[in-house]
Amino acid sequence: MAFDGKFRRSGSELVKLDCDYLLGLFQKTESVRFEVFTKIWKETKFSEIFHGTLVHENRPFSRLVLRVAYTYFVPPHSFQIRVGGLYLLYCLYFSQRASPPEKIHIALKDWGDVKKFERDAVEAHHYDIVYILRQLMHTKAFYFSAMPMELSFKKYKNHQAPLRCEKFIERASRPQELISIELLDELSNVHSHYDKLKGSVFSESEHSSSSVNLIQKDLVPQLRSTVVDFHTWQQKRSCLKPEDDSCVPVEESGEGTASHEETNKRAQLLASIKTKAYGQATEASKSRRHRQVELELSNSVEAETLNNQARPNFKKRTSLKSRICDSVHISGDIEKATPKTTVIYRLVTVDSEGPGQTEGGNKDVQNSGGDKDTG
Amino acid sequence: MAASRTTMENEDNIPEYEYVDVNTNVFHIGSFQSEWLKRLSPQEWSYQQQDETEFDANFAKDMQINAQTMDALKSVCSYDSLCCHPEEEKPDMETVPEDSILRTLLQRKKRQDYKASLKIHKNRHDLYAEELDRLTVVRKPDTVTDMLPEGEIILTINIYYPAVFDKFNYVRPHMTLLMTGSHTLAELRDAICCVSDLQVCGEFSNTPDVAPDFTSKDLYKSAFFFFEGIFYNDMRFPECQDISMTIIEWAKSHNFPPYSQAGMEDTRFSDLKVKVGFPYLYCHQGDCEHLVIITDVRLTHRDDCLDKKFYPLLIHKHRIATQKCAVCHIFIGRWFTKNDQFAPSDPCLFCEKCFRMLHYDSEGKKLGNFVAYPYVDRGAFN
Ligand SMILES: [Zn+2]
Ligand SMILES: [Zn+2]
Numbered sequence: 001m002a003f004d005g006k007f008r009r010s011g012s013e014l015v016k017l018d019c020d021y022l023l024g025l026f027q028k029t030e031s032v033r034f035e036v037f038t039k040i041w042k043e044t045k046f047s048e049i050f051h052g053t054l055v056h057e058n059r060p061f062s063r064l065v066l067r068v069a070y071t072y073f074v075p076p077h078s079f080q081i082r083v084g085g086l087y088l089l090y091c092l093y094f095s096q097r098a099s100p101p102e103k104i105h106i107a108l109k110d111w112g113d114v115k116k117f118e119r120d121a122v123e124a125h126h127y128d129i130v131y132i133l134r135q136l137m138h139t140k141a142f143y144f145s146a147m148p149m150e151l152s153f154k155k156y157k158n159h160q161a162p163l164r165c166e167k168f169i170e171r172a173s174r175p176q177e178l179i180s181i182e183l184l185d186e187l188s189n190v191h192s193h194y195d196k197l198k199g200s201v202f203s204e205s206e207h208s209s210s211s212v213n214l215i216q217k218d219l220v221p222q223l224r225s226t227v228v229d230f231h232t233w234q235q236k237r238s239c240l241k242p243e244d245d246s247c248v249p250v251e252e253s254g255e256g257t258a259s260h261e262e263t264n265k266r267a268q269l270l271a272s273i274k275t276k277a278y279g280q281a282t283e284a285s286k287s288r289r290h291r292q293v294e295l296e297l298s299n300s301v302e303a304e305t306l307n308n309q310a311r312p313n314f315k316k317r318t319s320l321k322s323r324i325c326d327s328v329h330i331s332g333d334i335e336k337a338t339p340k341t342t343v344i345y346r347l348v349t350v351d352s353e354g355p356g357q358t359e360g361g362n363k364d365v366q367n368s369g370g371d372k373d374t375g
Numbered sequence: 376m377a378a379s380r381t382t383m384e385n386e387d388n389i390p391e392y393e394y395v396d397v398n399t400n401v402f403h404i405g406s407f408q409s410e411w412l413k414r415l416s417p418q419e420w421s422y423q424q425q426d427e428t429e430f431d432a433n434f435a436k437d438m439q440i441n442a443q444t445m446d447a448l449k450s451v452c453s454y455d456s457l458c459c460h461p462e463e464e465k466p467d468m469e470t471v472p473e474d475s476i477l478r479t480l481l482q483r484k485k486r487q488d489y490k491a492s493l494k495i496h497k498n499r500h501d502l503y504a505e506e507l508d509r510l511t512v513v514r515k516p517d518t519v520t521d522m523l524p525e526g527e528i529i530l531t532i533n534i535y536y537p538a539v540f541d542k543f544n545y546v547r548p549h550m551t552l553l554m555t556g557s558h559t560l561a562e563l564r565d566a567i568c569c570v571s572d573l574q575v576c577g578e579f580s581n582t583p584d585v586a587p588d589f590t591s592k593d594l595y596k597s598a599f600f601f602f603e604g605i606f607y608n609d610m611r612f613p614e615c616q617d618i619s620m621t622i623i624e625w626a627k628s629h630n631f632p633p634y635s636q637a638g639m640e641d642t643r644f645s646d647l648k649v650k651v652g653f654p655y656l657y658c659h660q661g662d663c664e665h666l667v668i669i670t671d672v673r674l675t676h677r678d679d680c681l682d683k684k685f686y687p688l689l690i691h692k693h694r695i696a697t698q699k700c701a702v703c704h705i706f707i708g709r710w711f712t713k714n715d716q717f718a719p720s721d722p723c724l725f726c727e728k729c730f731r732m733l734h735y736d737s738e739g740k741k742l743g744n745f746v747a748y749p750y751v752d753r754g755a756f757n
Contacts, residue, residue, distance in 0.1 A: 014478045021476075035451050043474070047457060047474075049479055052471030052487065096455040097468065102679040105671075108389050108407065111414055131452050137419060138430050144420065145409050145673035146390040151398055151652025152533055152670045330582055 011061075015049070015068045019088060020165050022046055023072060029165070034128040035085040047095040056066035056251070065092055067149045071170070073087045074110045074148075081168040082117060083129055090132045093141050105145040179227045188220040390672075391650060399653030401603060404556060404672060405645035408528045411674055420526050420698060422677040489743070516682035523681045528556030530644055531671040531690075534567050537663045549665070551691035556645035557673075558687065560600050560607050564639060564657070566687035571663040573751040580712075580747035584739075598659035600667065603648050604632070607639040616660070697752045700726035702733070707752050715745035724750060 025040045041047070069092055072085030089104055096102060106114065116134075121129040136142065152348050217221075388406035411420075413617040418425060435445045447484050476577055532716045533548035552566055572592035579585070597618045600607040606619030623634045636683075649655070649669055655666040675681070698708045701719055706726035713722045717733045725733070734742055 009478075009482070011479070011482075014482050017478045021478075038457060041457065044473060044477070046470045046477070048466070048475055049477055051466065051468050052480070052483055090454070091457050095457060103678070104675060108411055109391055110416075111411075115414075122438070125438075127444070127448055129439065130438065131434060131448055134430075134434060135452065138425055140424060140677055143673045144677060145671060146402075146407065146651050147392075147399060147671070150398070150670040151396070152532060152668050153398055153652050155653050176530055258711070294608065 008189070012064055012068055015065055018046075018049065019068055019072065020168075023081055023084045023168065024130045024306050027044055027080060030080070032080055032083045032126055032129060034087055034132060037084065041087075041091055047094075050097050053097065056095070059102055062092075062096040062098040066102060068201070069105060070148050071107075071113075071164075074279040075113055076170055077164075077168050078191070079120070080118075083121075083126075086117075086129065086132060086136075089141075090136055103143040104141050105140045105148045105150075107145060110148070111144075124160070175227055175230050179223060184220055184224055187223070191219060233370075235314040257356065276358070307361065376587060382529060383649075384494055388504075393650060393653075398650050401648050402532075403648045404528060407524070407672065408510070408556060408645060408674070412526050413736050415524075420674050421682070422525055422675075424677070509675050516684070523555065523675055523679065523682045523686075525675065527724045528645060528677060529673055529675050530554050530556070531667055532563065533668045534657065534665075534671055535666040535668070536693075537569065537571070537665050546689065549693050550689060551670075551681075553688040553690055554644060555591060555683075555686055557643055559590045559640055560644075561609060561640040562643050562687060564600070564609060564659075566597055566689075567657065567665070569659070569663060569665065570753045572750045574660075575749040575751070578746045578748060580734070580745055581741055583710075583735070583747065595660055598639070601656040601658070603650070603655075604634050606634060606636045607642050609639045611640050618658070695753060698724055700724060700729050702726070702729040708750050711750040712745045712749045713748075715747075717745070 021041060023045055025044070028038050029040075050058075050061070066089065069085060069088045073082055074085075076084075077085065089139065093101060093104065118133055120132060121133070256366060259354055386412055388408065392398075393400045431445060431449065431649040435442065438446070472485050473479055473484070475481065475484075476564075490551050509630065530553070532552045532554060534550050534552070536549045550568070552563070554566075556565060594615050596609065596612045597616045598609045599619045601619075606623065608617050608619055609615055610617070617636065619636055623636065626632075626634055651669050651672055654666045654668050657667045678687075698704050700708055700721050703726060706728065708724035710725045710730040711722055711726045712718055712730075712734075715721060715723055715734075718725075730747070734745065734747070736742060
């Protein structure tokens with residue numbers, strides 16, 4: 001990066017533009033086949049990205065390229081883009097000039113997502129995806145690390161929020177996200193409140209008269225069932241049969257966007273919407289940011305672990321120490337880790353075999369009780 | 376201390392960003408290590424690489440595919456097929472391709488042309504960087520006991536120049552070290568080289584021969600690291616004082632949150648709770664303060680230097696220009712004089728030879744009324 005500093009765009013921005021371009025072409029093919037990817041890789045002569053660096057730039061450049069490519073491999077990108085990100089990592093790793101090869105930093109926080117991705121690929125019989133991922137593991141291409149990159153408290157020039165290519169983001173569940181339990185709860189509250197207010201204006205006998213009953217009584221249940229219907233439709237549509245395991249699949253269309261398991265998880269979420277009764281008092285105000293997740297999954301064990309994971313890690317900064325940290329800190333334009341993205345993503349992948357639960361499931365449940373009280 | 380550390384098992388020790396791309400939240404390094412080891416199979420963090428045919432056999436079995444499918448898969452996924460050029464024409468990796476559509480390459484071409492127009496082939500920095508890259512060669516130990524254990528933690532630590540330097544460089548670290556989870560903070564301290572440890576205090580114009588025997592490091596042994604509200608003091612020697620006490624008491628009297636103390640030599644990195652990417656403090660010689668940033672924490676890898684003896688491993692060292700003697704302009708300054716009638720300036724810097732030749736007669740008798748202090752150049756560790 002340092003060696004591109006004199007010019008207008010930073011090295012990582014340029015690499016990102018190149019990756020966006022490559023993955024954009026891959027996205028157009030609507031395929032998740034490695035064969036299709038390598039065709040684009042060759043056509044764009046992407047391996048030339050390593051050509052012409054000075055000897056001492058080889059390693060820093062490899063590090064930069066792998067760091068950028070890694071971002072596509074993890075959420076919130078769509079399944080197909082994540083596949084593209086994986087292939088990109090694989091191709092870059094084996095084309096780089098640094099020796100021994102620069103490793104890919106994989107963050108502990110992303111490991112669960114990677115394993116989930118692998119399971120999805122296995123279930124859908126995407127052998128090439130699984131093979132490429134395991135081959136990278138086998139050749140020890142990863143550093144099992146704290147974060148996907150080295151951090152040195154640096155504020156990068158022109159550093160903005162990690163700009164993501166909008167069309168690469170997983171979006172299949174927007175209606176469900178919009179019509180959340182939180183929204184339904186609030187809506188039914190407002191609704192009943194309005195109803196009561198209206199009722200209080202009129203006498204008992206006037207209650208049957210039409211002017212009081214202008215509001216639609218079943219608005220909330222109807223909205224709910226519409227979303228559920230939409231989801232069922234969506235699920236039916238995406239339930240194309242995965243290919244037979246006869247051979248390495250050649251061509252296919254549209255399947256990469258949302259995997260089976262993901263849609264199933266969404267179904268579980270929807271089910272939790274279905275079973276919830278309305279008209280009862282909503283929970284007392286909690287921080288709005290947290291509430292969506294908390295309410296969506298109330299009463300389920302998943303909710304407890306999820307809460308634990310999704311709980312943003314910023315404590316209220318009241319202590320002097322942290323205030324000093326703030327003033328020492330690089331001013332306000334640094335983007336805080338956006339809890340929103342996390343929340344949406346976590347919703348998509350409620351998973352009964354999440355990393356927190358396979359081994360420490362019980363512990364998590366016990367802990368989260370305590371967490372809730374203090375939080 | 377160990378007991379108080381383990382009571383924090385309630386927290387998850389999975390690092391998340393506190394500020395995106397800047398630093399993480401606080402986590403316990405030892406627990407972070409066990410979280411990784413819990414999730415991985417021993418094969419995954421082992422230094423041994425599985426046999427290729429064994430890998431293929433396992434894969435085929437796992438995916439329930441036959442040998443024919445497996446072969447097809449292997450040929451599709453082979454990375455030998457990735458080369459963008461026909462086999463006969465080997466591409467020139469050294470020059471930037473002319474006709475590329477990649478933005479990175481357009482930029483690199485522009486820069487290469489620009490550099491060529493300057494007619495500078497390689498600057499000193501480039502040359503030095505090459506030298507460093509050679510340093511990262513993998514070293515395997517001769518004996519098993521010197522082998523870094525599999526699944527051990529490796530930390531990358533940046534030490535910055537103290538703020539007292541006039542050309543204080545905030546961005547470029549002075550040195551970058553690799554350390555393991557079982558190293559103590561005292562071992563980090565010993566690996567940090569700072570010129571203020573080498574300074575010799577006092578005026579020695581009458582006895583220039585006895586001067587450089589005692590350095591500040593021998594005289595003032597106290598030092599501390601500060602991580603997450605805890606001062607880790609060096610208490611290895613009887614002369615060591617708890618120099619953090621003044622700060623702690625001052626903080627207490629000013630209603631700051633309470634700070635605590637611990638021993639540098641009793642604290643291993645795997646005992647620490649830290650934020651990766653966050654600036655912490657190393658203080659020695661009373662007021663020589665360095666920022667310390669842990670930039671990466673990860674499991675060891677088979678391509679790491681696996682010989683314990685080489686750790687703490689220096690992987691980067693910033694070179695700074697040395698101050699040359701005012702007379703010969705060749706040798707590094709060793710003496711710093713004031714009120715010096717022989718000097719072109721006041722104060723003035725001399726190398727050993729010029730200093731002796733100008734200021735003493737052939738019997739070693741001092742000429743004139745100057746004062747002289749031993750000088751240690753900050754490039755002394757280059
Ligand atoms: Zn110092
Ligand atoms: Zn000289």
